[in-house]
Amino acid sequence: MKTNIPNQLINLQTNKMFEKSNVTMRIKVMLLLMFAMICANMSAQVRLESEDAPVIRELNTFLNSERGMRLSSSNTYSDVKNLEDLISNVQPSVYFYSGNVKTYGEKPKNLFTDLSSLSQLSNPSILKNNIEIIIISISNSSELNGTLDMSLFSSYKNLKYIFLTSKVNVSDRTISRMIQNNNEKYSVFFRVEDRDTNQ
Known part of the structure; x- marks a missing residue:
């Protein structure tokens, strides 16, 4: 009788690989969003200063x-x-x-x-x-x-x-x-x- 044993090793590695890349991707996205927010804030501040500054x-x-x-x-x-x-x-x-x-x-x-x-x-x-x-x-x-x-x-x-x-x-x-x-x-x-x- 032949038993069908799923290849646990491959499934576990695949899941771990996706979990690991998922965490890494989340960190990268969070860092990218923080960077974008900081840049936008700095740009707005510079724009406000230059609008108030006389020519x-x-x-x-x-x-x-x-x-x-x-x-x-x-x-x-x-x-x-x-x-x-x-x-x-x-x-x-x-x-x-x-x-x-x-x-x-x-x-x-x-x-x-x-x-x-x-x-x-x-x-x-x-x-x-x-x-x-x-x-x-x-x-x-x-x-x-x-x-x-x-x-x-x-x-x-x-x-x-x-x-x-x-x-x-x-x-x-x-x-x-x-x-x-x-x-x-x-x-x-x-x-x-x-x-x-x-x-």
């Missing part, structure tokens, strides 16, 4: 690139041309330093000041209605530890540009760290000036 441009680099684009297009007047005129040409201006206001010309478009005077920009003596650019001077490296609160400019209805001129080396990152209450309404530019230049 800071070095003025000369920006103007040079825009000049090239403007020459190749038929557009004769642009926002960039307006910025260039405000910075390069003599404009009716307000000078506000240490609480003292000096206005030259009617309907001033430029406001010159420094970081230490920013907190007093709500001064009623400043003609604010036509100001399109605020030019802020930075004289020394200790001023780079200060803040640039964009909410201080809310009463300047026509303000478009914030332009920082610095006598010390500064970068877009340094200025970005200084800015509080960013407002996308304002374009922020900077330029490192020669120490001997007065502006």
